[in-house]
Amino acid sequence: MSGAYELRPIGRVESPLTDPADAPRQGDEGAPQAWLVFSPAVAAGLRDLRPGVEVLVLTWLDRARRDVLTVHPRGDRSRPEAGVFSTRSPHRPNPIGLHRVRVLAVDGLRLRVAGLEAVDGTPVLDVKPVLGPPDER
């Protein structure tokens, strides 16, 4: 599996969450509102994002370990270890976070979102729309 690819962050998370140990495990488990703050270089790509839409935010979980292949699900040591690709553990070979959030407000290069469990400073890689049914694409 030769070859590596370079990710270049397009923005950062601004969140009251600062310690991964305190963060909810998923966005629908009590995650707070947060800002996504984008680089001016990608402004044109943001122009059609509107309050109310649901989007998938991809992040780089830069505090995660990359050498982990099995984990106790949800960090619960009473549960048997599982292969990491059957879990949502942040610790994995390519620690890409996938977050479904609702856009609350748009202010230039800043997007206010609800229900994001990523901690303050987390690099943002991409934003994608949630797909509707095929005939609405």
Place this chain on the structure above:
Amino acid sequence: MSGAYELRPIGRVESPLTDPADAPRQGDEGAPQAWLVFSPAVAAGLRDLRPGVEVLVLTWLDRARRDVLTVHPRGDRSRPEAGVFSTRSPHRPNPIGLHRVRVLAVDGLRLRVAGLEAVDGTPVLDVKPVLGPPDER
């Protein structure tokens, strides 16, 4: 937005699709069955994947352009250009593909999946389970 991160592929797609121009735009628009072929280095992470489960596969769309910020949705020039973060265009600053597929078979380091629109040779970055309701996690 300083800093870059290095992605290391964990596997590759083996698919009858070879030309991006012929590939369906989404997995549920007639995409064929394909194999995901993983590196021996990540074998332990795969061990709990079973036929029948639905997973999210993240890929690196290595034939995509990274300098595109607005596109005609679905390549249809009769539709007005949209900011790329409101579309699923493969052409985007960090061309990470997100594919929801069903596992059909597991054969060692090879996973047979249904409904994958990525072309042959596409690098695989990650596999994540589709999340059920909070009380089943």
